[in-house]
Amino acid sequence: MESRMxxxxxxxxxxxxxxxxxxxxxxxxxxCPYTVWPGILTAAGGPSLSxxxxxxxxxxSSSLSxxxxxxxxxxxxxxxxxxxSACTHAxxxxxxxxxxxxCPYTVWPGTLTAAGRPPISxxxxxxxxxxSSSLSxxxxxxxxxxxxxxxxxxxSGKFVCATxxxxxGAIECNGAGAIPPASLVEFTLRGDGGKDFxxxxxVDGFNIPISVTPQGGSTGCPSTSCAANVNAVCDPSLAVKGxxxxxxxxxxxxxxxxxxxxxxxxxxxxxxxxxxNQYSKIFKQQCPEAYSYAYDDETSTFTCPxxxxxxxxxxx
Numbered sequence: 001m002e003s004r005m006x007x008x009x010x011x012x013x014x015x016x017x018x019x020x021x022x023x024x025x026x027x028x029x030x031x032c033p034y035t036v037w038p039g040i041l042t043a044a045g046g047p048s049l050s051x052x053x054x055x056x057x058x059x060x061s062s063s064l065s066x067x068x069x070x071x072x073x074x075x076x077x078x079x080x081x082x083x084x085s086a087c088t089h090a091x092x093x094x095x096x097x098x099x100x101x102x103c104p105y106t107v108w109p110g111t112l113t114a115a116g117r118p119p120i121s122x123x124x125x126x127x128x129x130x131x132s133s134s135l136s137x138x139x140x141x142x143x144x145x146x147x148x149x150x151x152x153x154x155x156s157g158k159f160v161c162a163t164x165x166x167x168x169g170a171i172e173c174n175g176a177g178a179i180p181p182a183s184l185v186e187f188t189l190r191g192d193g194g195k196d197f198x199x200x201x202x203v204d205g206f207n208i209p210i211s212v213t214p215q216g217g218s219t220g221c222p223s224t225s226c227a228a229n230v231n232a233v234c235d236p237s238l239a240v241k242g243x244x245x246x247x248x249x250x251x252x253x254x255x256x257x258x259x260x261x262x263x264x265x266x267x268x269x270x271x272x273x274x275x276x277n278q279y280s281k282i283f284k285q286q287c288p289e290a291y292s293y294a295y296d297d298e299t300s301t302f303t304c305p306x307x308x309x310x311x312x313x314x315x316x
Contacts, residue, residue, distance in 0.1 A: 022157035023170065025126060026064045026074075030056040036076040038062075043071040053077075054121045055096050055134040062133040063126035065171040093139055095189060096309040098215070100132040103208060103315035107147040110166050110173040111135070114142040114188075124148075124172040127314075142188040144201075146178045147208055147314045150242065162242055163207040163249045181205020181240060181249040183226060185212055185312055196304040199224065200290040202283045205238075206230040207249040211316035217308020224302050226287035227316050233286060235279060252293070253279035264294040271295040 030036050039053045047067040056062060056076075101107050110124045118138035127133055127147075150162035158169045164182035166173035178184065184201040191197045198212055209229060214221035231239075234250035242248040254263035256279075264274035276284065280293040291300040 022068055024066045024068055024070070025171070026066050027061060027126070028056060028064070029061045030058060030076075032076075033058055034078065035080075036078055037080045038074060038076050040064075041073050046071045051121050053136075055136045057096075057098060057132075057134050059132070060098065060134050061128075061131045062122075063171070064122070065124070095137045095139055095141070097135040097137050097145070098132055098309065098311045099127060099135060099145070100311060100313045101127040101129060101147075101315070102313055103147075104129055105149065106151075107149055107208070107314050108151045108161060108171060109133075109145060109147050109314075110164065110178060111145050112143050112166075112173065112175070112177045117142045122172070123174055124166065124168070124170070126171060137187075137189070140190045142191075144177070144187070145185045145312060146182045147210070148178070149207060150248065163240070178204070180255050181251045182207050183210045185210055187310075196221075196308075197301060198304070198310070199301050200226045200287070201300075202226065202230070202287060202290050202292055203252060203254070203294055203296075205250055205252045205255055206234075206283065206287075209315050211311075211313045212302075213311040213313070214304050215309045215311055218305045221304035221308065222302050224289045224300075225316055226290040228286040230283060230286045233282060235282060238279060250283075252283075253277060254293075262293075 028038055035055065035057050037053060037055055047070055051064060054062060099109050106126065106128050108124060108126055111120050111122065113119050118141060120141060120143065121136045125133060146164050148161035148164045151159060153159050159171055164178040166176040166178055168174045168176045182204050183206050184204060186199050186201055188197040200210055200212065209227050211223065211225035211227060213223040230250050231247040234247050238251040238256050239247045240249040240251060260266040260268045262277060268274040274295055276293060284292040289300060
């Protein structure tokens, strides 16, 4: 009897918000014992989706915001690979970011691509507790990722978050960055010398713990992490509080006071004129590997000699 490959199972969870929904959420889960690559085709004349294809590792999940009037089809590709015909760096045309949520609450990751760089496959999605999602990222991508928290959709259909909101009004950030304070992961792939550069930045403040772990690729690719809850030790003058009075984010001194000596601007615009301050030292004590202020380069930038894939974890 001819052996057959198991069919890729994609589970959809449709979340329709009340009071005049503007969008629906498709939740994909790959229960297959191998990676699949979901594909999407919108019917002629219909509103387009933010992604037409992406990577989904075994056990991974991903969410996609879909217009409420969308019509089309979805499927899973299998046994996919990239040849070297159009590549200049070891045959790699893309990198996979696996984004995992270890927090005891749902987060909404956002992404922002640097100007002039190829876009990433998604600019925002939902990630439930314990869930992970795979993003296909161009091999020369540069940009940042973060997690929004305490998000909801109001009666007008506008999507809003208590921390790190991108103010797009939707789950997808669509080219908008995080409103600080926000814990950021920053990447420049295939930068100088073909190396990947990455860091965790608290220059815009802190909202939740985060880490980056290289996977595959060369040896000599260190992990970096900000695993501490900076909110628990945030100076009262920097604290952002939620509706219940608890600290949900911690501003940087630059954001809180907007003064040159904290923002490293004007006459303080060089490393020798802008040393660490009493506020940035709080961030550095909690997260020694993260950027605590603008010129905190020496202990905060990490490189990977020849690239690979990356695991980005919230609440590591």
